[in-house]
Amino acid sequence: MKLLAASILLSVGCLHIAWAQAQEKVRWYFQSAQTPLVPFHQFVGAAEPVGDLASVARWTGWDDAENLVCESSNEQLRAVALRQERTWTLALWNSSPQKLRVAIEGELPAGVYTTERLTLTSGGKIVTLERRNGLLQHTADRKVQRTEWLQPGAGLVLRFSERSQQIDKTLVGLRRSIWQSKAPAGMLSRLASLMREADSHWRQVRANLRRGNVRMMARGVHRMLFLVSGIRAVASQRAALKEVTDEAESLIDGLSELSSALLNVVVTVSWDEQAAKVTVINAGSELWKALRFALEDAAAGDTVVLANVRPLERAEASFQPPDGQTMPVVVVSVLFNNGYSRLRVSCRGVESGEEEEVEQ
Secondary structure, three states, rough: HHHHHHHHHHHHHHHHHHHHHHHEEEEEEEEEEEOOOOOOOHHHHOOOOOOOHHHHHHOOOOOOOEEEEEOOOOOOOOEEEEEEEEEEEEEEEEEOOOOOOEEEEEEOOOOOOOOOOEEEEEOEEEEEEEEEEEEEOOOOEEEEEEEEEOOEEEEEEEEEEOOHHHHHHHHHHHHHHHHOOOHHHHHHHHHHHHHHHHHHHHHHHHHHHOOOOHHHHHHHHHHHHHHHHHHHHHHOOOHHHHHHHHHHHHHHHHHHHHHHHHHHHEEEEOOOOEEEEEEEOOOOOOOEEEEEEEOOOHHHOOOEEEEOOOOEEEEEEEEEEOOOOOOOOOOEEEEOOOOOEEEEEEEOOOOEEOEEEHHH
16 A cells, blocks of 8 residues: 555656646846847748748747847747837747647736737648737736747747827827818818817726726727727818828727727637638627628628627637638627727738728
8 A cells, every 4th residue: 555655646746747847937028138039930940931930920020129038948948029119029939849838927018908829830830820808907017927838849929019008109190290281270170179089088098097997998999989080081081181191090090909909809810721710709898799700802791790799709610711812811890889890810910990980
């Protein structure tokens, strides 16, 4: 009996050792790294940029972003952290022969972030691209902690994009373009009135952000989308106001991204030579009045349309990619508070479209 007990204890001890060996840690810091980056294809152990590696390198900003200090507990677990304006990217590659459990830790400034996760195989092929739920960072606690699993000879890229500060910057550009425009007095008065109301709602949105009131923040963002769409409609009537129109378009894009982060629209895209599989999850707490998703440039009949998608409900569908499209672009539209928030999900970039107002 003692021998049996000793054998069991030894087995459990071996399991603990094996588990500890398979669990690694990665941490990034705000400081700039002094070591130059190797080309992305070398980072993932490829002799040349085969498969989707060139597209992924552009998506991460590998050649343009600032290289940050990043520490890995295992030499076979390569880790690089990058910063590009208000976007932070973490790239990991498991060159070991075993599956790794990776505890990730870092810091992000206060704000609202969209989170994307891309996984790669050793042949440079993208396995999945995921648009995950939004991340709300407070001033008091800026830590980011998460756990990821990495298969042998595989990697992943995590990208965190802050949205509220981007809107601050774009608001300044729109405001300046209106004040410097040569619009007729009546039109200028209308633009100025819409701008003042949009500024007022943005102050309320920021106040709700500090309080952590996500629901009211989302409603304020949608009201701003209505107002900025009005600015765009007025400015588009005159070619001389093209700068105002362009700035309004940029602000609509940013507000749509922020809205989708607040609503926690989770999208997973995986594909092979035969089909692209898309999964959309309502990971938030609000009822979506409608959900539409399809591949970009797909026929109208290939669009999935659902009504009243409740929190934690999901929708899945497979699509045949259009001819010549090797990397699918998925368009997801969510109806909330009388407006559609539209996202383009692809590793070419995740961009949002404008909000479509629904007639009452």
